[in-house]
Amino acid sequence: MSDEPDRRHPEPVSIDDEMLRQYLADALSAENSARVEKALRDSAELRARLEDVRQNRGDAQLHTLGAIWHRARLTCPSRQQLGSLLLDALDPELADYYRFHIEVVECPFCQANLDDLKAQSQATPEGRASRSRQHRILQSSQHLLGEDKR
Numbered sequence: 001m002s003d004e005p006d007r008r009h010p011e012p013v014s015i016d017d018e019m020l021r022q023y024l025a026d027a028l029s030a031e032n033s034a035r036v037e038k039a040l041r042d043s044a045e046l047r048a049r050l051e052d053v054r055q056n057r058g059d060a061q062l063h064t065l066g067a068i069w070h071r072a073r074l075t076c077p078s079r080q081q082l083g084s085l086l087l088d089a090l091d092p093e094l095a096d097y098y099r100f101h102i103e104v105v106e107c108p109f110c111q112a113n114l115d116d117l118k119a120q121s122q123a124t125p126e127g128r129a130s131r132s133r134q135h136r137i138l139q140s141s142q143h144l145l146g147e148d149k150r
């Protein structure tokens, strides 16, 4: 039998300054990095501490917050993952992380990608369960485009 911990309910990690330093240095695993970002989102106190740690790094590789967000672009979700996010088909924790990336970090690349995907999903009946009248109108005009689904 497996005594693996339930990964959907990770124990809250205590994030110390060392961990924040590693986060700034991009030395954490993707999983821990995600945890730190998640904790940062939830805690103004932690964000202040991150800023402290950042200013006390005192080395040439000082990371500005802007640089961190820029680096975060390296971990942008793929288009496919963004599509799954739109369809609510992602692991809730991962979805949370991407929402943070898009809504809090405001990654312009992912925002643009997501807008694009939203426009696409509204144009295909399979894209999304019909939710709005507007969507149904789009669906009912689908046959005009040569795809009669009756």
Ligand SMILES: [Zn+2]
Binding pocket: 072, 073, 075, 076, 077, 101, 107, 108, 109, 110, 111
């Ligand atoms: Zn991004």
